[in-house]
Amino acid sequence: QQPVQSPQAVILREGEDAVINCSSSKALYSVHWYRQKHGEAPVFLMILLKGGEQKGHEKISASFNEKKQQSSLYLTASQLSYSGTYFCGTDYQGAQKLVFGQGTRLTINP
Amino acid sequence: EPEVTQTPSHQVTQMGQEVILRCVPISNHLYFYWYRQILGQKVEFLVSFYNNEISEKSEIFDDQFSVERPDGSNFTLKIRSTKLEDSAMYFCASREQGAVHTQYFGPGTRLTVL
Numbered sequence: 710q711q712p713v714q715s716p717q718a719v720i721l722r723e724g725e726d727a728v729i730n731c732s733s734s735k736a737l738y739s740v741h742w743y744r745q746k747h748g749e750a751p752v753f754l755m756i757l758l759k760g761g762e763q764k765g766h767e768k769i770s771a772s773f774n775e776k777k778q779q780s781s782l783y784l785t786a787s788q789l790s791y792s793g794t795y796f797c798g799t800d801y802q803g804a805q806k807l808v809f810g811q812g813t814r815l816t817i818n819p
Numbered sequence: 820e821p822e823v824t825q826t827p828s829h830q831v832t833q834m835g836q837e838v839i840l841r842c843v844p845i846s847n848h849l850y851f852y853w854y855r856q857i858l859g860q861k862v863e864f865l866v867s868f869y870n871n872e873i874s875e876k877s878e879i880f881d882d883q884f885s886v887e888r889p890d891g892s893n894f895t896l897k898i899r900s901t902k903l904e905d906s907a908m909y910f911c912a913s914r915e916q917g918a919v920h921t922q923y924f925g926p927g928t929r930l931t932v933l
Binding site: 710738739741743745749750751752753756758796798800805806807808809810811812 | 842852860861862863864867874879919922923926928
């Protein structure tokens with residue numbers, strides 16, 4: 710039931726792009742993306758609802774492919790501040806608990 | 820901007836002792852959650868709480884755990900007899916009523932069981 714994130718880790722140079730995927734074997738109601746820096750709480754980035762919706766937040770955007778039960782997070786022209794672990798939280802029932810993936814560690818080097 | 824707050828930030832306890840972790844959710848939120856994160860691992864759901872009762876709990880949330888909303892602002896997680904494996908970061912989260920809403924996480928309480 711736990712979503713699977715890929716890749717597990719990414720190392721980029723500042724200005725490069727990254728894509729993080731979150732796949733589920735079970736039908737999704739929504740996908741929530743969070744970024745967590747070391748020793749801190751997860752910080753909300755965006756919610757994707759079923760229906761192939763794409764949302765954007767500055768240079769970070771995401772899509773939801775209902776057919777594949779997959780969400781992808783796109784980080785373009787990465788900045789040093791984007792470093793952290795990205796988690797997708799999946800909601801299967803609507804409005805209740807989030808089941809998180811194992812996380813993708815993103816390292817941005819100057 | 821309103822935020823979820825948690826106290827204490829760090830709690831050290833002896834195995835077998837009881838601990839109470841406290842959370843103050845965002846004031847107009849009606850759904851409350853506890854999650855935990857063992858060091859270096861993913862965030863795991865423990866329990867959700869709505870309308871003064873538990874709406875869902877995970878396998879982790881056994882008889883040693885309980886939650887309470889003792890007044891209009893606080894939301895607590897009690898562990899009756901702590902075990903070494905309870906050592907983790909515990910996050911409280913809250914959200915508004917509605918079909919899909921963001922869960923806002925508090926800064927967490929680091930629990931260390933010796």
